[in-house]
Amino acid sequence: xxxxxxxxxxxxxxxxxxxxxxxxxxxxxxxxxxxxxxxxxxxxxxxxxxxxxxxxxxxxxxxxxxxxxxxxxxxxxxxxxxxxxxxxxxxxxxxxxxxxxxxxxxxxxxxxxxxxxxxxxxxxxxxxxxxxxxxxxxxxxxxxxxxxxxxxxxxxxxxxxxxxxxxxxxxxxxxxxxxxxxxxxxxxxxxxxxxxxxxxxxxxxxxxxxxxxxxxxxxxxxxxxxxxxxxxxxxxxxxxxxxxxxxxxxxxxxxxxxxxxxxxxxxxxxxxxxxxxxxxxxxxxxxxxxxxxxxxxxxxxxxxxxxxxxxxxxxxxxxxxxxxxxxxxxxxxxxxxxxxxxxxxxxxxxxxxxxxxxxx
Numbered sequence: 001x002x003x004x005x006x007x008x009x010x011x012x013x014x015x016x017x018x019x020x021x022x023x024x025x026x027x028x029x030x031x032x033x034x035x036x037x038x039x040x041x042x043x044x045x046x047x048x049x050x051x052x053x054x055x056x057x058x059x060x061x062x063x064x065x066x067x068x069x070x071x072x073x074x075x076x077x078x079x080x081x082x083x084x085x086x087x088x089x090x091x092x093x094x095x096x097x098x099x100x101x102x103x104x105x106x107x108x109x110x111x112x113x114x115x116x117x118x119x120x121x122x123x124x125x126x127x128x129x130x131x132x133x134x135x136x137x138x139x140x141x142x143x144x145x146x147x148x149x150x151x152x153x154x155x156x157x158x159x160x161x162x163x164x165x166x167x168x169x170x171x172x173x174x175x176x177x178x179x180x181x182x183x184x185x186x187x188x189x190x191x192x193x194x195x196x197x198x199x200x201x202x203x204x205x206x207x208x209x210x211x212x213x214x215x216x217x218x219x220x221x222x223x224x225x226x227x228x229x230x231x232x233x234x235x236x237x238x239x240x241x242x243x244x245x246x247x248x249x250x251x252x253x254x255x256x257x258x259x260x261x262x263x264x265x266x267x268x269x270x271x272x273x274x275x276x277x278x279x280x281x282x283x284x285x286x287x288x289x290x291x292x293x294x295x296x297x298x299x300x301x302x303x304x305x306x307x308x309x310x311x312x313x314x315x316x317x318x319x320x321x322x323x324x325x326x327x328x329x330x331x332x333x334x335x336x337x338x339x340x341x342x343x344x345x346x347x348x349x350x351x352x353x354x355x356x357x358x359x360x
Contacts, residue, residue, distance in 0.1 A: 041247075041248060041301070041305070042244060042247045042248065042305055043247065045243060045244070045246075045247035048243055049240060049243060049244065049309055050309070050312075052236055052237075052239065052240040052243065053240065053309060055236055056233050056236050056237055056240070057081065057084055057085060057088065058081065059229045059230070059232050059233040059236070060084045060088075060124075060229070060230070060233050061077060061080040061081040061083070061084045062077070062080075062225070062226075062229040063124055063127070063225075063226040063227075063229035063230045063233070064080045064083060064084060064104075064108075064120060064121070064124055064226075065077060065080045066222045066223065066225040066226030066229065067119075067120045067123045067124050067127075067222070067223070067226045068080075068108075068112065068116065068120045069218040069219050069222035069223065070218055070219060070222075071112050071116055072222070074111045074112050075108065075111045075112065079107070079108075079110075079111060080108075082107060083103075083104045083107040083108050084104065086100065086103045086104065086107055087100035087101060087103050087104035087107075087121075088100060089316075089318045090103050090318075101121055101125065104117075104121045105117045105118055105121050108120060108121070115204065115207040115208045115211060116211055118208050119208045119209075119211035119212045120211075122179075122208070122212065123175070123212050123226075124226070124230070126171055126175060126179075126212075127226065127227055127230050128230050128233075128234070129171070130168040130171050130172065131227075131230050131231055131234050132234060132265060133164040133165070133167050133168040133171075134164070134165065134168050135234065135238075135261055135265075136160065136161070136164045136261060136262050136265050137161045137162075137164040137165040137168065138161075139257070139258040139259075139261035139262050140157045140158065140160050140161035140164070140258070140262050141157070141158060141161050142254065142255070142258035143157055143255065143258040143259050143262055144157040144158050144161075146254060146255040146258065147255050147258075147259065147292075157262070160262070175212050175213065176213060178206070178209040178213070179209060179212060180205040180208055180209050180212075181202065181205045181206055181209050184198050184201060184202070184205055185198070238257075238261065240306075241260070241264075241302060241306065242257070244302055244305045244306065245298060245302055248298055248301050248302070248305070249298065250294065250295070250298045250302075256292060256294065259288075259291075259292045260288070260292070263288040263291070263292070264285070264288065266284070267281060267284035267285055267288060281303045281307075285299040285300060285302065285303045286299050286300050
């Protein structure tokens with residue numbers, strides 16, 4: 001029988017129900033007519049869009065397996081792909097875009113311990129965010145140098161580049177030091193966390209921190225493979241947006257790409273507060289394109305076109321994940337339960353070590 005924790009099963013099932021409802025509401029909000037309109041507008045370019053989406057998810061799955069080192073042999077590529085597909089599908093239609101991370105962890109716990117699953121997804125998200133910060137740090141100076149703007153605004157962009165680079169380096173140093181334990185200690189100093197609770201959590205936080213760093217058997221080459229896969233995933237995601245813009249007639253220039261990279265990151269962070277960024281993404285991207293001197297309608301078209309892609313992606317992903325969960329439950333229900341032999345010499349007390357392992 002699967003060793004998957006009970007909490008992981010319920011997280012997956014509840015999240016899938018919530019995501020399915022959110023998907024229905026999102027499709028209703030966007031409108032079937034709007035979805036059909038942008039399918040026709042982009043035409044045959046949709047083939048490239050969906051191919052790129054598959055490549056992005058596959059690269060993310062490669063990164064997840066690599067960050068699971070040295071236990072990636074326990075999780076096949078298919079299961080890593082299912083984890084990422086489940087998480088992205090839930091994130092696409094729920095507020096904050098973070099609910100799916102718990103789903104990813106819950107899927108992985110079928111194959112590895114909870115600390116390993118948590119550290120894997122946490123490391124994946126840290127690297128992803130760091131890569132996005134570095135992309136802004138590289139794009140902002142190009143934007144400041146290529147576009148005519150007041151000196152004060154140019155200074156803001158250059159400062160933004162420095163801050164993003166510093167944040168990215170700071171995240172690396174924080175992971176190297178012990179991210180979760182460091183944040184918990186900061187919470188104690190700020191009276192946000194009691195000393196007693198910190199003491200209870202310390203061993204579990206330390207277990208995850210060790211797996212985040214290269215001190216728990218992880219191989220450096222696996223970490224570099226994961227980082228390379230995340231970088232390629234983010235670059236292809238940017239390419240996907242540019243393909244859609246090209247399909248609707250937007251000229252693609254270096255200055256435009258730089259401006260879209262910087263401004264799009266800000267809009268993305270703000271839009272993550274609502275499901276699929278409804279309203280915020282349109283308004284923010286409209287203003288961004290207007291500020292860049294481009295046709296604002298193309299920015300709105302890009303947002304809706306990508307939302308159409310996410311709706312289709314989420315629908316396919318949720319169907320696959322729900323099917324997988326149903327098949328798994330059916331298999332577990334039909335597995336024979338073998339009662340372990342128990343000696344009659346007296347009561348048996350479970351070893352402390354086994355209890356600790358069960359909680360992990």
